[in-house]
Amino acid sequence: MIDVMVAGIGQTPVGEHWDISLHTLATKAILQAGRDAGGLKPDAMYIGNYLASVVSHQSNLGALLAEHAGLTGIEAYTIEAADASGAAAFRNGYMAVASGYVDTAVVVGVEKYTDLVGPKSDSTLAQATDYDYEAVPGLTPAAQAGMLMQRYLYDYGIEKEVLAGFPILAHANAVHNPNAMYHKPITAEAYRKSPMVCSPLNTLDMAPYADGAAAVVLTRRDLLCGEDCGPTIKISGSSVVIDTLALHDRHDMLAFRAAGISLDRACRKAGILPGEVDFLELSDNFSIYAVLALESGGFANRGEGWKLALDGDLNLNGRMPVCTMGGLKGRGHPIGASGVYQIVEAVQQLRGQAGRNQIPNPKRALVQSLGGPASTAITHVLERID
Amino acid sequence: MIDVMVAGIGQTPVGEHWDISLHTLATKAILQAGRDAGGLKPDAMYIGNYLASVVSHQSNLGALLAEHAGLTGIEAYTIEAADASGAAAFRNGYMAVASGYVDTAVVVGVEKYTDLVGPKSDSTLAQATDYDYEAVPGLTPAAQAGMLMQRYLYDYGIEKEVLAGFPILAHANAVHNPNAMYHKPITAEAYRKSPMVCSPLNTLDMAPYADGAAAVVLTRRDLLCGEDCGPTIKISGSSVVIDTLALHDRHDMLAFRAAGISLDRACRKAGILPGEVDFLELSDNFSIYAVLALESGGFANRGEGWKLALDGDLNLNGRMPVCTMGGLKGRGHPIGASGVYQIVEAVQQLRGQAGRNQIPNPKRALVQSLGGPASTAITHVLERID
Numbered sequence: 001m002i003d004v005m006v007a008g009i010g011q012t013p014v015g016e017h018w019d020i021s022l023h024t025l026a027t028k029a030i031l032q033a034g035r036d037a038g039g040l041k042p043d044a045m046y047i048g049n050y051l052a053s054v055v056s057h058q059s060n061l062g063a064l065l066a067e068h069a070g071l072t073g074i075e076a077y078t079i080e081a082a083d084a085s086g087a088a089a090f091r092n093g094y095m096a097v098a099s100g101y102v103d104t105a106v107v108v109g110v111e112k113y114t115d116l117v118g119p120k121s122d123s124t125l126a127q128a129t130d131y132d133y134e135a136v137p138g139l140t141p142a143a144q145a146g147m148l149m150q151r152y153l154y155d156y157g158i159e160k161e162v163l164a165g166f167p168i169l170a171h172a173n174a175v176h177n178p179n180a181m182y183h184k185p186i187t188a189e190a191y192r193k194s195p196m197v198c199s200p201l202n203t204l205d206m207a208p209y210a211d212g213a214a215a216v217v218l219t220r221r222d223l224l225c226g227e228d229c230g231p232t233i234k235i236s237g238s239s240v241v242i243d244t245l246a247l248h249d250r251h252d253m254l255a256f257r258a259a260g261i262s263l264d265r266a267c268r269k270a271g272i273l274p275g276e277v278d279f280l281e282l283s284d285n286f287s288i289y290a291v292l293a294l295e296s297g298g299f300a301n302r303g304e305g306w307k308l309a310l311d312g313d314l315n316l317n318g319r320m321p322v323c324t325m326g327g328l329k330g331r332g333h334p335i336g337a338s339g340v341y342q343i344v345e346a347v348q349q350l351r352g353q354a355g356r357n358q359i360p361n362p363k364r365a366l367v368q369s370l371g372g373p374a375s376t377a378i379t380h381v382l383e384r385i386d
Numbered sequence: 387m388i389d390v391m392v393a394g395i396g397q398t399p400v401g402e403h404w405d406i407s408l409h410t411l412a413t414k415a416i417l418q419a420g421r422d423a424g425g426l427k428p429d430a431m432y433i434g435n436y437l438a439s440v441v442s443h444q445s446n447l448g449a450l451l452a453e454h455a456g457l458t459g460i461e462a463y464t465i466e467a468a469d470a471s472g473a474a475a476f477r478n479g480y481m482a483v484a485s486g487y488v489d490t491a492v493v494v495g496v497e498k499y500t501d502l503v504g505p506k507s508d509s510t511l512a513q514a515t516d517y518d519y520e521a522v523p524g525l526t527p528a529a530q531a532g533m534l535m536q537r538y539l540y541d542y543g544i545e546k547e548v549l550a551g552f553p554i555l556a557h558a559n560a561v562h563n564p565n566a567m568y569h570k571p572i573t574a575e576a577y578r579k580s581p582m583v584c585s586p587l588n589t590l591d592m593a594p595y596a597d598g599a600a601a602v603v604l605t606r607r608d609l610l611c612g613e614d615c616g617p618t619i620k621i622s623g624s625s626v627v628i629d630t631l632a633l634h635d636r637h638d639m640l641a642f643r644a645a646g647i648s649l650d651r652a653c654r655k656a657g658i659l660p661g662e663v664d665f666l667e668l669s670d671n672f673s674i675y676a677v678l679a680l681e682s683g684g685f686a687n688r689g690e691g692w693k694l695a696l697d698g699d700l701n702l703n704g705r706m707p708v709c710t711m712g713g714l715k716g717r718g719h720p721i722g723a724s725g726v727y728q729i730v731e732a733v734q735q736l737r738g739q740a741g742r743n744q745i746p747n748p749k750r751a752l753v754q755s756l757g758g759p760a761s762t763a764i765t766h767v768l769e770r771i772d
Contacts, residue, residue: 001485053440053466057521058513060513060515061466062757067631073627073647077467077626080446080464081448081463082449085463098485099487101485102481126443128445131444240461242449242452242461245450249453258458371446
């Protein structure tokens with residue numbers, strides 16, 4: 001197996017991009033990553049996208065984006081795993097380069113979501129659940145997260161206010177991320193007053209669905225452009241694990257088993273223990289997801305994950321910083337692109353390019369993306385090797 | 387790189403499967419392929435699908451199908467490249483096993499198309515074209531193929547009746563394929579009288595969009611179940627090549643450049659010349675596609691591909707049999723699944739399991755799938771190694 005390195009990164013701001021098309025959005029990120037990689041020309045492109053066929057009536061993004069990025073002749077196709085689509089595309093790029101079949105791959109996550117309005121947006125998002133048994137009776141991802149949250153509060157006898165720590169942290173970290181959707185910190189008071197979505201889940205428990213594109217260029221070590229391109233970042237662990245799609249098919253729905261197994265496998269591959277990373281990029285699309293992911297990963301005991309956000313352990317200067325550039329909640333959640341944003345942000349930290357959000361000299365990052373309630377869990381370990 | 391072998395194959399009949407769901411359809415093929423592989427348990431599943439999010443309101447098929455096939459805990463996600471989705475998923479499974487990250491992968495192509503009725507079906511199929519510049523002004527894939535056909539007839543000064551050879555051949559080969567949609571041969575007379583779709587393209591120039599699922603288990607040689615599982619089939623070449631998505635961006639729209647380059651690269655990888663294969667499985671979703679693919683692959687001169695079907699060269703007992711189990715036209719075209727059906731049929735031939743369609747002792751197959759008018763071209767070389 002060939003070692004796989006990050007050669008370049010690119011991203012657009014996350015937001016409501018009504019004025020530009022899907023392919024323009026993606027192309028901006030692809031070209032930026034290409035420049036950052038010193039002009040290295042990819043021979044493959046893997047695209048993480050969730051909704052283009054429904055929202056933009058556009059499939060076959062491989063051909064569309066390769067053409068617009070001036071890369072016809074390469075290999076390209078789309079990869080989908082709901083909210084984890086971008087992470088799955090990254091996994092794919094990693095395997096392609098590691099296999100030796102591809103020298104340099106660009107992985108791009110892109111989503112245009114906000115063109116969708118009205119009731120259609122709920123039913124469209126519900127495609128990530130089991131349509132026959134969950135979406136048809138009316139379950140959306142938010143309703144599903146509300147049920148998980150209710151069960152969690154009930155099982156451990158706690159009040160919902162204790163989860164406020166997660167959105168507060170995310171918004172605080174987003175303030176100085178120029179690509180984040182929100183630049184305003186929020187308070188516990190705001191969380192308490194936040195309008196209800198699916199009891200007990202409120203607006204501030206949910207990451208905003210948004211538009212955006214992020215890209216990463218992956219290559220072999222000998223093709224890297226040298227010291228000018230900054231520190232060398234290696235992908236040292238990678239794992240995809242599937243749990244049941246439907247929540248009702250799980251013996252213990254608060255376990256997020258796939259998230260735990262995927263984290264464990266990625267760390268084993270990297271030859272490290274989960275505690276040996278310097279920060280975590282987690283899927284906090286719902287506050288309760290962040291809590292359950294931390295517990296499944298062994299960072300807290302079952303029923304105690306919520307304490308981490310209150311104790312300051314997860315802050316930029318804490319013991320184990322999470323969502324260092326704002327996470328899905330603060331940066332915004334361009335669904336199929338979020339997994340690539342997470343990787344890009346981890347690389348920013350490892351390179352020392354995170355600006356006012358920089359954590360001191362991090363060597364190793366753990367990045368986890370969830371598709372649905374950890375129905376798909378994808379984890380990567382990134383390492384700076386100087 | 388690790389050698390990748392076909393351990394098992396499975397398929398459902400192609401047709402209108404209104405009575406069973408997407409996941410049941412896929413699971414039938416997956417389980418059949420698993421049994422055929424001697425019960426070898428996959429650790430990854432790659433799903434080729436084009437329309438589930440639009441037709442069945444279902445994304446995240448990785449989790450859905452892994453669960454229904456009793457395979458939670460494995461890696462799984464969806465791959466999309468329009469009509470070539472199944473072939474892209476196969477390419478992906480091939481790379482995953484070749485890289486050593488995955489021991490055994492099951493690749494499944496699945497499509498439920500016929501639940502879609504009325505004008506929505508045309509606009510949905512048009513997603514494979516460039517939406518902004520082709521679909522919006524009204525161009526469907528059939529209209530696109532009609533334009534290509536018109537240009538071909540005009541440039542080479544021939545009558546459309548000469549293309550009849552392709553659907554006649556496909557239907558003749560489908561008669562004895564139990565999984566084919568059609569079991570009736572057609573005549574030149576029927577072709578002449580066939581209703582017009584997009585002049586000069588008529589109904590019999592088009593493969594019928596349909597439902598179906600096909601699966602292939604891929605593994606390393608040392609994990610094969612032994613002689614009981616029949617002859618050993620190796621993937622000896624693989625290539626994906628992208629052309630522009632929009633036809634108007636090509637200098638020569640009759641060239642099908644990506645198809646030619648992809649075939650060339652796959653053959654080089656396999657260390658053979660295209661003429662050294664014993665048969666071809668081509669994308670004949672439109673008669674003109676088959677003609678242009680044969681020309682781009684060097685099997686005929688430009689403007690002369692149509693002659694091959696008239697001369698009998700492409701018949702089961704001809705010099706270079708094509709679409710040996712009926713092709714997309716005769717077997718039916720379950721869009722995102724077709725690429726996997728083509729592979730399954732090639733394996734049937736190489737194993738000597740093609741029944742009354744068996745060609746004598748074939749050693750090597752070339753399988754090519756096109757997404758759109760060769761916007762995406764994917765080619766594989768399969769070889770029997772005894």
